[in-house]
Amino acid sequence: xxxxxxxxxxDKVEQGRYGPIFPKTPACYGFTIIAKIKPGSEETVRSxxxxxxxxxxxxxxxxxxxxxxYLRWVLFDINKETYFMYQGIFDTDFDKYTEDAVAxxxxxxxxxxxxxxxGFPEDWKTNAPAxxxxxxxxxxxxFLEYGEYPYVSAREIKKALKLKAAFSxxxxxxx
Amino acid sequence: xxxGKLEFDDIQHxxxxxxxxxxxxxxxxxxxxxxxxxxxxxxxxxxVHSAAAVRxxxxxxxxxxxxxxxxxxxRALGVDDTSLxxxxxxxxxxxxxxxxxxxxxxxxxxxxxxxxxxSPDLHAIVILFAKDPTERGRCQSEHKKLIAHCEGVEVLSSxxxxxxxxLAYPHDHFGYRDRLSELAIEGSGDEPRPGFGGSVKAGxxxxxxxxxxxxxxxxxxxxxxxxxxSYMAYRRLQEHVGAFRDFLRQHGETPEQQELVxxxxxxxxxxGAPLVLAPHKDDPELGADMQRxxxxxxxxxxxxxxxxxxxxxxxxxxxxxxxxxMNRRRMIRRGAPYGPHxxxxxxEDGKERGIAAFVICASLVRQFEFxxxxxxxxxxxxxxxxxxDPIIGNQDGTLEYKIPMRPIRKKITGLPAFTTLRGGAYxxxxxxxxxxxxxxxxxxx
Numbered sequence: 001x002x003x004x005x006x007x008x009x010x011d012k013v014e015q016g017r018y019g020p021i022f023p024k025t026p027a028c029y030g031f032t033i034i035a036k037i038k039p040g041s042e043e044t045v046r047s048x049x050x051x052x053x054x055x056x057x058x059x060x061x062x063x064x065x066x067x068x069x070y071l072r073w074v075l076f077d078i079n080k081e082t083y084f085m086y087q088g089i090f091d092t093d094f095d096k097y098t099e100d101a102v103a104x105x106x107x108x109x110x111x112x113x114x115x116x117x118x119g120f121p122e123d124w125k126t127n128a129p130a131x132x133x134x135x136x137x138x139x140x141x142x143f144l145e146y147g148e149y150p151y152v153s154a155r156e157i158k159k160a161l162k163l164k165a166a167f168s169x170x171x172x173x174x175x
Numbered sequence: 176x177x178x179g180k181l182e183f184d185d186i187q188h189x190x191x192x193x194x195x196x197x198x199x200x201x202x203x204x205x206x207x208x209x210x211x212x213x214x215x216x217x218x219x220x221x222x223v224h225s226a227a228a229v230r231x232x233x234x235x236x237x238x239x240x241x242x243x244x245x246x247x248x249x250r251a252l253g254v255d256d257t258s259l260x261x262x263x264x265x266x267x268x269x270x271x272x273x274x275x276x277x278x279x280x281x282x283x284x285x286x287x288x289x290x291x292x293x294s295p296d297l298h299a300i301v302i303l304f305a306k307d308p309t310e311r312g313r314c315q316s317e318h319k320k321l322i323a324h325c326e327g328v329e330v331l332s333s334x335x336x337x338x339x340x341x342l343a344y345p346h347d348h349f350g351y352r353d354r355l356s357e358l359a360i361e362g363s364g365d366e367p368r369p370g371f372g373g374s375v376k377a378g379x380x381x382x383x384x385x386x387x388x389x390x391x392x393x394x395x396x397x398x399x400x401x402x403x404x405s406y407m408a409y410r411r412l413q414e415h416v417g418a419f420r421d422f423l424r425q426h427g428e429t430p431e432q433q434e435l436v437x438x439x440x441x442x443x444x445x446x447g448a449p450l451v452l453a454p455h456k457d458d459p460e461l462g463a464d465m466q467r468x469x470x471x472x473x474x475x476x477x478x479x480x481x482x483x484x485x486x487x488x489x490x491x492x493x494x495x496x497x498x499x500x501m502n503r504r505r506m507i508r509r510g511a512p513y514g515p516h517x518x519x520x521x522x523e524d525g526k527e528r529g530i531a532a533f534v535i536c537a538s539l540v541r542q543f544e545f546x547x548x549x550x551x552x553x554x555x556x557x558x559x560x561x562x563x564d565p566i567i568g569n570q571d572g573t574l575e576y577k578i579p580m581r582p583i584r585k586k587i588t589g590l591p592a593f594t595t596l597r598g599g600a601y602x603x604x605x606x607x608x609x610x611x612x613x614x615x616x617x618x619x620x
Contacts, residue, residue: 014275015275016276016548017544065499097499099500100500103499125388126393153558
């Protein structure tokens, strides 16, 4: 699906609680936030990769409520300044579960990765609108999205895999 | 003065208590001039009970009054722009501007509302709950006299409330038992009932106290105006009793089957008994037992919805252990039925009847609007694909309702609308000190 400049189809913009919702594409709902990190915080930001890995190792369903397909975090330099790219593919639009995401980040201590970004609101935990404003201001909408399995949710994929495993088990037991 | 014990003598009673009323009346007001509005408020605020007052005298009292204001209403009373700007965005915009987010389109669109609540001139609501119709009549004529003395105060519309017979237990026109979701606020003295996961922090409902996040969120200014206040979403929901009963007959041959269809839409039998605890047969005693009727979960007890369908009203409005951060989405519900009772067996008479309800919370966008947008009207809630809340969702006849059953599920297509929104507004419900502050605006201090 090709997406117009700005990220919206002008004739069908749906309003969410915190503003217009970016459209659902065959790759579901994605967002890409690109923001400059505070000078000297690169190692701190990088260390959160390990931290999330450890969180998931101990609690595989830790991020379940986000209804997430993929998360990709990237650090890169432009003119000796370091930028952080947060790319996530979700089943629901960002607007619906914003507050749950904020609560989740605090709960697992991954909150401060954002606090290393320039311009991030200090009171974000109690001020969802300010958090949303930052995210929207740093969102870079894509202009093409493709899904090999279009519009399918992560939950549906997990369900299908479970069914496949159960079926396979049943066949094995018949041997 | 931050946080601390709940100030029962300052909090309007409607937030913390439920008056033993069987009747009532709402009047929606407009202030054509600020002085007239303040004169009205100065007089009426003497009648507004605090939570402490109601607790002390509820046995003797015969009427209970609450007042609340729209953002335009605060402006009309003379609140200055600096202060007005500190209120949350959704409250400033009002319910009409938020219609798309709330799912209020089609028949539910504000242009179809019948009570002038969609008008920008709506400034205030005065809520009367009364012990009996005589007392309501007395209060109504007293209020009429008061308004006649206050220049520029105009009644945009009014609505009389009546409990639906039989009066032995509270229920709506469809016959569903009401008031089952009474939560307990920490520090209120109320004991949490089994199934609620404990009491909820006061800041989720009352401004100026710590909320479930652990801190006191920023308040509108000045503090005297916001402290002990709350936000209130008003919804006047017409119930199409004839259509509802036709639907039950269409999908159930025997009275027992019809009762089951009604139960599957709600997730509870009309007696209040939850399907998780009483999946096959009604249990009115369970429905009436507040210690038992909420004591269940979904993840372990009904993961696939064989008892309570995944899209049933109670599963959407309170997903319990299947949603995150439930205590950040709690709401207090108040209100009452209106319109004439339609006895069973009587054909639809075309008269408007329904529920005129208030949802009270500290953040409209995080609590009320979330419930409307995500729980009630998201077609893909729980991956259902093409459903909305079967009782209060926006239904236009194109959606379906799936009832998981063994060996195969039942799918109802073209679900009709059983309710239609006929009015609504966002109000701010100030504390008693704040009411006095508002009444004194414009006078030299």
